[in-house]
Amino acid sequence: MWVQRRIELAPRQRGFHLVTREVLEALPELGELDVGLLHLLIQHTSASLTLSENASPDVRRDFETWFSRAVPDGADYWTHTLEGEDDMPAHVKAALLGPSLTIPIARGRPALGTWQGIYLCEHRQRGGSRALVATAWGESGS
Numbered sequence: 340m341w342v343q344r345r346i347e348l349a350p351r352q353r354g355f356h357l358v359t360r361e362v363l364e365a366l367p368e369l370g371e372l373d374v375g376l377l378h379l380l381i382q383h384t385s386a387s388l389t390l391s392e393n394a395s396p397d398v399r400r401d402f403e404t405w406f407s408r409a410v411p412d413g414a415d416y417w418t419h420t421l422e423g424e425d426d427m428p429a430h431v432k433a434a435l436l437g438p439s440l441t442i443p444i445a446r447g448r449p450a451l452g453t454w455q456g457i458y459l460c461e462h463r464q465r466g467g468s469r470a471l472v473a474t475a476w477g478e479s480g481s
Contacts, residue, residue, distance in 0.1 A: 340375075340479065342368045346471040351461050353425075355391075355399040359456040363449070366473055375444035375477015382470045385429035385463050387436035393456025406432050406462070429462035436460055444477050 346365045348358060362379065363369065369377065381388050392398045410431045413424035420427065440457065443450040451457075459469060 340368070340371065341474070341476045342366065343472065343474045346473055348459055348469045348471065350465070350467050350469075351459065353403065353461050353464050353466070355389075355402045356459045356461060357393055357399070357456045358459045359393065359449075359451075362457055362471070362473065366475060369444055369449070369475055370447040371479050372444045372447060372475065372477035373480040375475060377442045377444055377449060378439065378474045379442075379457070380439045380472045380474075381459070382472060383433070383438075383466070385426065385433055386466055386469050387433040387438060387460040387462070388440050388471075389436050389458045389460055390440060390442075390451070390455050391458055392454050394454055399458070402458075402460075410435075423464075425462070425464050429466075432460070432462040444475065 344365060346362060348361060366377070379388055391402070410428045412428050414428075417424075417427040419430070442457075461469070
């Protein structure tokens with residue numbers, strides 16, 4: 340079985356947002372797969388995807404704090420500034436984290452660790468809605 344779907348995520352403020360539930364709700368067909376893969380691609384260059392701890396909101400805040408200090412807005416060395424002082428830093432952050440994830444599917448569920456969740460990493464102050472292309476493929480036991 341193959342499934343491909345565009346998933347539209349609502350606009351969010353800058354930060355690291357847990358979107359596991361939204362992604363899985365958009366892909367009910369995953370429940371039919373005994374073994375497979377889920378590939379997620381974010382179709383933007385100023386936001387990214389990552390996997391990390393899904394329980395403590397402190398983790399999300401600490402990620403944002405670190406990235407904002409490591410790759411600051413408005414630094415005098417940025418030359419790509421036509422879209423605002425947060426644009427080039429957003430591109431750098433997105434390049435560091437990456438645009439895609441590939442997650443194994445086992446018995447109808449993503450084979451994530453106990454404390455792992457899928458994050459939308461919004462690197463712009465106001466990035467707008469974000470689109471993912473989700474592609475799942477695999478085999479059912481029936």
